Amino acid sequence: MEYEAVIGLEVHVQLKTKTKAFCSCSTEFGNPANTQTCPICLGLPGSLPVLNKTALEYALKVCLSLNCKIQEYTKFDRKNYFYPDLPKNYQISQYDLPLALGGFLEIELETGDRKKIGIHRIHLEEDAGKLIHTQDKSLVDFNRCGIPLLEIVSEPEIANPQEAYQYLISLKELLKYLDVSDCDMEKGSLRCDANISLRKKGSLSLGTKIELKNMNSFKAVRDALSYEIYRQKLVLQKRKRLSQETRLWDPKKEKTFPMRRKEEAQDYRYFPDPDLPVFVIDKEKLKMLKASLPELPFEKKMRFLKEYGITGSELDFIVSERQIADYFEACVKIYPKPKTIFNWIAGPLVSELNELKISFRELKLNPSDFIELIRMFEDKKLSNIVAKEVLKEMLRTEKKANQIVEEKGLLQISDKDILSKLAWEVISENPVAVSDYRSGKINALMFLVGQAMKKMKGKADPKLLQVILKEILDK
Amino acid sequence: MELNRLTAHQLLELIKVNSIESQEIISFLEKRIKEIDNKLNAYVRKDRTVDVKSEENTEGFLKGIPISIKDNICTKWLPTECCSKILEGFLPPYDATVIEKLKSYGAKIFPLKTNMDEFAFGSSTENSYFGPTHNPWNLECVAGGSSGGSAAAVASDEAIFALGTDTGGSIRQPASFCGVVGLKPTYGRVSRYGLIAFASSLDVIGPITKDVYDSALLLNIIAGYDPRDSTSVNIEVPDYLKALNLDIKGIKIGIPKEYFVEGLDKQVKESLDEAISVFKKLGAECREVYLPHTEYAVAVYYIIATAEASSNLARFDGIQYGYRIKQKNLISLYKKTRGQGFGQEAKRRIILGTFTLAHGYYEAYYLRALKVRTLIKNDFDEVFKEVDCLVTPTSPTPAFKIGEKIRDPLKMYLSDIFTISANLAGIPAISIPCGFTKNNLPIGLQILSSPFNEEMVLRVAYNFEQNTVWHKIKPKL
Numbered sequence: 001m002e003y004e005a006v007i008g009l010e011v012h013v014q015l016k017t018k019t020k021a022f023c024s025c026s027t028e029f030g031n032p033a034n035t036q037t038c039p040i041c042l043g044l045p046g047s048l049p050v051l052n053k054t055a056l057e058y059a060l061k062v063c064l065s066l067n068c069k070i071q072e073y074t075k076f077d078r079k080n081y082f083y084p085d086l087p088k089n090y091q092i093s094q095y096d097l098p099l100a101l102g103g104f105l106e107i108e109l110e111t112g113d114r115k116k117i118g119i120h121r122i123h124l125e126e127d128a129g130k131l132i133h134t135q136d137k138s139l140v141d142f143n144r145c146g147i148p149l150l151e152i153v154s155e156p157e158i159a160n161p162q163e164a165y166q167y168l169i170s171l172k173e174l175l176k177y178l179d180v181s182d183c184d185m186e187k188g189s190l191r192c193d194a195n196i197s198l199r200k201k202g203s204l205s206l207g208t209k210i211e212l213k214n215m216n217s218f219k220a221v222r223d224a225l226s227y228e229i230y231r232q233k234l235v236l237q238k239r240k241r242l243s244q245e246t247r248l249w250d251p252k253k254e255k256t257f258p259m260r261r262k263e264e265a266q267d268y269r270y271f272p273d274p275d276l277p278v279f280v281i282d283k284e285k286l287k288m289l290k291a292s293l294p295e296l297p298f299e300k301k302m303r304f305l306k307e308y309g310i311t312g313s314e315l316d317f318i319v320s321e322r323q324i325a326d327y328f329e330a331c332v333k334i335y336p337k338p339k340t341i342f343n344w345i346a347g348p349l350v351s352e353l354n355e356l357k358i359s360f361r362e363l364k365l366n367p368s369d370f371i372e373l374i375r376m377f378e379d380k381k382l383s384n385i386v387a388k389e390v391l392k393e394m395l396r397t398e399k400k401a402n403q404i405v406e407e408k409g410l411l412q413i414s415d416k417d418i419l420s421k422l423a424w425e426v427i428s429e430n431p432v433a434v435s436d437y438r439s440g441k442i443n444a445l446m447f448l449v450g451q452a453m454k455k456m457k458g459k460a461d462p463k464l465l466q467v468i469l470k471e472i473l474d475k
Numbered sequence: 476m477e478l479n480r481l482t483a484h485q486l487l488e489l490i491k492v493n494s495i496e497s498q499e500i501i502s503f504l505e506k507r508i509k510e511i512d513n514k515l516n517a518y519v520r521k522d523r524t525v526d527v528k529s530e531e532n533t534e535g536f537l538k539g540i541p542i543s544i545k546d547n548i549c550t551k552w553l554p555t556e557c558c559s560k561i562l563e564g565f566l567p568p569y570d571a572t573v574i575e576k577l578k579s580y581g582a583k584i585f586p587l588k589t590n591m592d593e594f595a596f597g598s599s600t601e602n603s604y605f606g607p608t609h610n611p612w613n614l615e616c617v618a619g620g621s622s623g624g625s626a627a628a629v630a631s632d633e634a635i636f637a638l639g640t641d642t643g644g645s646i647r648q649p650a651s652f653c654g655v656v657g658l659k660p661t662y663g664r665v666s667r668y669g670l671i672a673f674a675s676s677l678d679v680i681g682p683i684t685k686d687v688y689d690s691a692l693l694l695n696i697i698a699g700y701d702p703r704d705s706t707s708v709n710i711e712v713p714d715y716l717k718a719l720n721l722d723i724k725g726i727k728i729g730i731p732k733e734y735f736v737e738g739l740d741k742q743v744k745e746s747l748d749e750a751i752s753v754f755k756k757l758g759a760e761c762r763e764v765y766l767p768h769t770e771y772a773v774a775v776y777y778i779i780a781t782a783e784a785s786s787n788l789a790r791f792d793g794i795q796y797g798y799r800i801k802q803k804n805l806i807s808l809y810k811k812t813r814g815q816g817f818g819q820e821a822k823r824r825i826i827l828g829t830f831t832l833a834h835g836y837y838e839a840y841y842l843r844a845l846k847v848r849t850l851i852k853n854d855f856d857e858v859f860k861e862v863d864c865l866v867t868p869t870s871p872t873p874a875f876k877i878g879e880k881i882r883d884p885l886k887m888y889l890s891d892i893f894t895i896s897a898n899l900a901g902i903p904a905i906s907i908p909c910g911f912t913k914n915n916l917p918i919g920l921q922i923l924s925s926p927f928n929e930e931m932v933l934r935v936a937y938n939f940e941q942n943t944v945w946h947k948i949k950p951k952l
Contacts (some may be wrong), residue, residue, distance in 0.1 A: 039567075043790050044567065044568070044569075044795075044796070045549065045562070045671040045790065046548075046549040046569075046671045046672070047569075047668070048668050048704050048706075050702065050703060050704075050705050080786050080832070082789065084794050087794075088790045089789035089790050089792060267834045269786070269829065269834070270837075271786070274676035274706070274783055275672075275706065276705050276706075277706060
């Protein structure tokens with residue numbers, strides 16, 4: 001019998017507001033434990049939450065970008081459960097009136113077709129603290145406690161693990177475009193759980209739902225889902241029943257294992273948080289937010305294809321981050337040669353940034369200064385090697401290209417007299433190579449060009465040099 | 476002159492002529508406490524030595540006059556334990572907004588906190604971890620609750636004035652039992668930031684004072700919007716003392732028929748009738764009005780209040796602060812700590828609230844209670860279209876005997892029958908002395924008005940007080 005998978009994803013993203021969701025503590029990552037706390041996020045008796053308006057704004061941006069229907073008013077509820085990382089023993093979350101319902105995210109399939117994955121709901125809540133277990137003690141770090149968390153729940157409309165992977169990639173791309181989250185799974189600013197069930201192909205009823213947790217990368221989500229399909233098929237083919245459960249992905253064993261059963265089913269006893277009033281979502285504000293949204297990845301792609309003729313993986317790369325796309329566009333405005341600029345960005349610039357461990361966001365290099373360098377190369381004032389060296393220097397010292405070139409005397413030498421003199425020198429110094437060339441070994445010519453370039457510390461125009469050398473040798 | 480016997484405004488008058496140090500007033504209070512509080516138990520942790528040095532500003536408006544604070548309002552580095560074992564030794568690292576305000580107005584925070592029912596769960600202060608407070612008029616009787624300590628301290632001149640909190644009558648009922656003035660402001664009028672929550676949608680902080688003037692004076696200081704409390708309301712605070720200058724000629728007073736029911740003590744009823752004739756003499760128009768949903772108030776209250784309490788009290792788990800019984804395993808740590816840290820009534824309410832919020836019961840209890848709460852509020856909205864204020868007894872009976880109701884929670888819950896509705900509707904209400912029983916126990920009168928109309932409540936109360944002597948009579952101790 002043939003089966004098909006029904007997959008839904010539940011993504012939690014930390015919003016990168018400066019302060020927490022309900023107090024003014026910093027959200028910065030990586031500081032010493034419990035240094036970013038106050039009576040409110042510690043849940044001390046008598047303290048009260050006050051909603052961070054920026055968190056609400058960021059959340060609404062996401063809702064708008066995912067084409068959701070935003071509720072006219074929204075409220076917060078308490079989700080009650082006991083756990084030491086939750087100082088109030090309830091989490092401020094949203095239950096029956098989430099921020100938004102019913103949207104979609106458009107993803108690209110491997111076939112190149114596009115598919116809309118429905119968004120079931122989006123709600124805002126607060127993150128919990130972090131437990132640290134030592135040999136004989138358990139410690140709690142409340143720095144993370146109270147960071148705004150957005151839960152984005154998809155409809156069960158994802159057909160296979162690859163689609164799930166694509167969904168996550170597109171969602172991350174979108175969130176980063178909106179500049180509302182770092183989406184860094186390693187730092188825990190993006191977390192993903194999956195629900196998966198199998199059913200007979202074409203059937204309308206749903207099979208037994210299994211919840212998967214503990215996937216620490218998008219690839220892990222894909223792998224865990226693939227494994228689950230394999231496992232569930234085996235069970236079903238043996239005509240056995242699956243039990244509804246939560247399973248954990250073990251990345252080392254590449255298998256899922258049932259999570260230790262809770263003693264009984266959790267009852268979170270949701271009820272409206274009496275400390276927070278119902279919030280009316282202002283229509284005018286929403287309009288303004290909508291107007292302020294940046295061009296989203298898909299729209300940008302379509303436009304870049306049309307305006308700059310960039311296609312395929314090059315297009316994917318250039319729109320993958322808003323900062324790259326913006327930088328590219330700023331450059332093209334000054335110097336309308338998109339292809340050349342693309343090559344410079346995707347090649348030397350990206351590799352230098354990687355080496356310096358700087359992100360595009362932190363890039364201080366002015367597009368006009370970058371273009372000046374490209375122009376010098378295009379005008380044959382700099383050789384390829386030298387131009388890359390100059391770029392490196394520009395990124396490190398923040399000096400302009402012409403200043404570096406001047407200081408170091410790096411201008412490309414295209415003077416025929418100088419190059420002829422150089423050619424004669426190299427020919428007289430390398431008789432073996434010369435006779436090799438003359439006896440038909442064409443490669444010897446490149447050797448001689450290389451020797452000449454070395455002498456000139458890379459500054460000579462290699463193409464011109466080759467022509468001159470060839471002329472002399474062929475005489 | 477025994478300074479402890481004065482009101483805050485009398486002290487302020489005196490300070491204008493003589494210089495009186497804050498410490499002088501405190502010494503009188505301490506002497507009084509030493510003399511009689513072993514009988515009353517209005518203050519808790521009296522054996523504690525407190526470092527009184529502080530950076531408080533005694534130059535402000537209140538010139539260092541000490542104010543006594545209920546044990547559930549956070550005072551920075553001053554134990555705040557809600558009279559519960561589970562909060563044993565809890566030192567708040569911050570001041571409640573009302574405390575900040577008082578300090579900025581030059582009040583001296585009295586270093587001993589006043590007794591209360593554990594987490595404000597009760598109507599008699601018998602549920603305190605530190606034992607009951609006795610009524611200054613009759614030591615065999617309760618002082619009322621949950622702000623019994625504040626009321627008894629003010630009534631017996633162990634305090635100049637005090638702060639209490641009111642979730643279902645916890646300021647007004649003890650004020651009436653002890654013969655003092657207790658004001659519950661409109662929900663949202665006074666910041667709850669720093670008030671250890673019992674039922675967040677009902678809790679209010681308010682004054683307990685020797686006369687109406689002091690209540691108005693204290694409300695002037697503590698009222699106002701607080702950005703730290705999302706439920707506080709951003710509307711202008713009037714000068715409440717100004718309202719006291721107005722008479723009540725032509726004021727329309729409603730007497731809700733539903734409050735004069737079976738179970739209302741005969742002497743309380745007689746006092747009320749007398750009070751109404753005083754209002755009439757002063758030119759007020761009194762008429763019968765109807766609040767048809769009154770009979771559901773107690774039921775609605777005990778569903779909403781316990782539901783919120785069950786969640787509010789979840790944080791007392793022995794992890795970060797307070798009492799903890801060390802255990803190897805987390806669940807047994809929770810169970811042992813909470814099992815031994817909470818008293819009987821706290822456990823009863825947590826269990827009740829947990830039940831009504833449980834999956835499958837929520838709609839039948841909590842959600843339904845919220846709907847009936849709206850009906851109760853609508854009753855008041857309607858009635859305040861016709862009248863300016865309402866006058867009712869504060870409690871159906873005068874103070875009852877210690878031990879009389881403690882084993883019968885339902886009976887105890889009914890002693891709040893006249894005060895609960897004001898919390899459900901969020902409206903302001905005051906209790907003022909209006910007479911005594913044959914056994915010399917005070918009787919209280921309640922005045923209620925529409926949301927944010929504390930001026931009306933204070934004005935009517937002040938006019939009554941100026942034409943009666945009840946507030947001047949002090950218990951003999």
